[in-house]
Structures are given as C-alpha cells and as structure tokens.
Amino acid sequence: MPKAKSRPIDVEIYDQKYSIVLQSPLDEAEVRSLADEVDERMREISRVASTADSLKVAILTALHLAHDLRTVKKDCEQTESHIRSKSVELSRALEQVLKK
Secondary structure (H helix, E strand, C coil): CCCCCCEEEEEEECCEEEEEEECCCCCHHHHHHHHHHHHHHHHHHHHHCCCCCHHHHHHHHHHHHHHHHHHHHHHHHHHHHHHHHHHHHHHHHHHHHHHC
C-alpha cells in the first residue's frame, strides 16, 4: 500500500486557525467537517460554562467528546454481544431443523 502524501489543510476552530498536516488518505472534507463539529461543540460549551478561557473550554469539550466516545463504544459492545448471542441461538435452531 503506497504511503499517503503529506498535505496541509487549514481549519479554524474557536476563532483560532490551525494548519493540519495530513499524512493519511483521510478526505479533506472529512477533516473540515470534524473541525466544524469541534468548533460547534466548543461554542456550545462556552455558552454555558462560567469561563471564557479557551483552554478550559477545549478541555471541557474534550471531556464531552470522550464521554460520547465511551458511550458509543459501550453501545457497540452491547450490540456485538447481542448479535453473537442471536447468532448462536439461530445456529442452534438451524441445527435442530436440519437434524429432522
């Protein structure tokens, strides 16, 4: 697999400009979309937080995103467990039918 060519992408998050160097085949539009999502979350949090400190807002945003990620991972694990359970159940039922 060929190595992706490094390329810079400029984004703005919470009124700060960042030049991100992509070293993977990640789509530029996806990076911009992620930056927009982070910007939106930071603005939401800054509206309700009792601080204008951008670092504190960034940390609070990171904590919120980490919580969201943990929730999604937990949901995926539960879904995978349910699928495995159903798969075993259906395999047993199919074996029963085929034995008849």
